[in-house]
Amino acid sequence: MVFDRLIHPFCICSFSLTVSRTKSESGVPEVPVPADDTPEVLNKALSGLSSRWKNWWVRGILTPAMISFFFIIIYLGPMVLMMIVLCIQIKCFHEIITIGYSVYHSYHLPWFRTLSWYFLLCVNYFFYGETVTDYFFTLVQREEPLRILSKYHRFISFALYLTGFCMFVLSLVKKHYRLQFYMFGWTHVTLLIVVTQSHLIIHNLFEGMIWFIVPISCVICNDIMAYMFGFFFGRTPLIKLSPKKTWEGFIGGFFATIVxxxxxxxxxxGYRFFVCPVEFNNDSNSFTVDCKPSELFQLQDYGLPPVLQSITGWTIVKLYPFQIHSIALSAFASIMGPFGGFFASGFKRAFKIKDFANTIPGHGGIMDRFDCQYLMATFVNVYIASFIRGPNPSKVIQQLLALRPDQQLHIFNSLKAHLTEKGLLPLLEEAA
Known part of the structure; x- marks a missing residue:
């Protein structure tokens, strides 16, 4: 058996590259297990309990603390939320890159960590620059340096990435080519998973804080309720990647999350602070969250199906249209959201680690808490683009202002003729 493994082509490559003495039986280098950083006070107070109930109490104590912190951040406003998302993104990136560095630390790969963080900087510069240009066009046009950066933003981003690419090529070392390209791919997949998804979270946030808070809260609720139902009623295993997940927890979490x-x-x-998009106000020279709520956030009458009428005795109920959309968000958080966690579980099993880090006692690392959130962020962004949001007026104006004067005049005359034909222009002139 050992001889067969040694002569296997993959193992030959692995053994020829490996100078580390620490390996698992499958040929994958082991990642050092983080020490238990549970506060000593909790360890002493819960010392008489089994590991199962100890974990229950640790989670039960720290979860309300994290939720309270989340409420405080929401109170501070969308710009603080954006900065928190950026900090979480950086921490998640650090946790995943650290795993790769811990696995292959003995190779002493040149510039691996430096290039990883450089690529993170480049990708963030590209995405955040695009976001600022799209949502805060008036601010960008008002400031000369920002206007120049916006005009050549993509070229600058490409030049920055190209510099990193050349640095990687120059850092290639004989006998380590395959491993260096492997870590190059590791870094880029991490960027794809972490940075791209956090960028989508920011986009959702700028559409209105409700598009940020409700999806995230649904994932948190599903995680908590699935754990609760599974802890007390769980008997049937759900998936081999996560042996502790049960069908009872999955189903109970689904219905609890919908409600x-x-x-x-x-x-x-009912609050403008949550439903209005984030905009830059030129008069006050600040970011504001104030608007006339769209029909999506205005109460409307909905007739109940005959079955529900016979049960409740009601024929009509008043609901916000967004509540109908929230059912889709909750359903995705309950059905597809956990697959982000299963993906993370498979990743951790591949490297024989329990958690990405030990940042939060009883919960693991930041990535352990946000593995489902990134998948949720993508769905919300696609959902808004497909069913909610129309063309972006700010972006249309941005494109119009970039045209030559004669082209702008042609578009103006075409728009004027169209509005006159529709009978809207005289009304606008009277209102003016």
């Missing part, structure tokens, strides 16, 4: 999403949406839809 939670509808109720939370009802409460938040």
């Amino acid at each position: 939670f999403g509808i109720l939370l949406s009802y409460v938040m839809s």
Whole structure:
């Protein structure tokens, strides 16, 4: 058996490259297991309990603390939320890159960490520059340096990435080519998973804080309720990647999350602070969250199906249209969201680690808490683009201002003729 493994082509490559003495039986270098950083006070207070109940109490104590911190951040406003998302993104990137560095530390790969963080900087510069240009065009046009950076943003981003690419090629070392390209791919996949998804979270946030808070809260609710139902009623295993996940927890979490999403949406839809998009106000020279709520956040009458009428005795209920959309968000958080966690579990099993890090006692690393959130962020962004948002007026104006004067005049005359034909222009002139 040992002889067969040694002569296998993959193992020959692995053994020829490996100078580390620490390996697992499968040929994958082991990642050092982080020490238990549970506060000593909790360790002493829970010392008489089994590991199962100890983990229950640690999670039960720290979860409300994290939720309270989340509420405080929401109170501070969207710009603080954006900075928190950026910090979480950097921490998640650090946790994944550290795993790669820990696995292959003995190779002493030149510039691996430096290039990884450089590529993170380049990708963030590209994405955040695009976001600022799209959503805060008036601010960009007002400031000369920002206007120049916006005009040549993509070229600058490409030049920065090209510099990193050349640095990687120059850092290639004989006998380590395959491993260096492997780590190059590791870094880029990490960027794809972490940075791209956090960028989508920012886009969702600028559409209105409700598009940020409700999806994230649904994932948190599903995680908590699935754990609760699974802890007390779980008997049937759900998936081999996560042996502790059960069908009872999965189903209980689904229904609890649907109800939670509808109720939370009802409460938040009545406040402009949550439903209005983030905009830059030229008069006050600041970012504002104030608008006339769209029809999506105005109460409307909905007729109940005959079955529900016979049960409740109601024929009509008043709901915000967003509550209907919240059912789709809650369903995705309950059905597809956990697959982000399963993906992370498969990744951790591949490297024989329990958690990405030990940042949060009883919960693991930041990535352990946000593995489902990134998948959710993509769905929300696609959902908004497909069913909610129309063309972006700010972006249309940006493109118009970039045209030559004669082209702008042609578009103006065409738009004027169109509005006159529709009978809207005289009304606008009277209103003016």
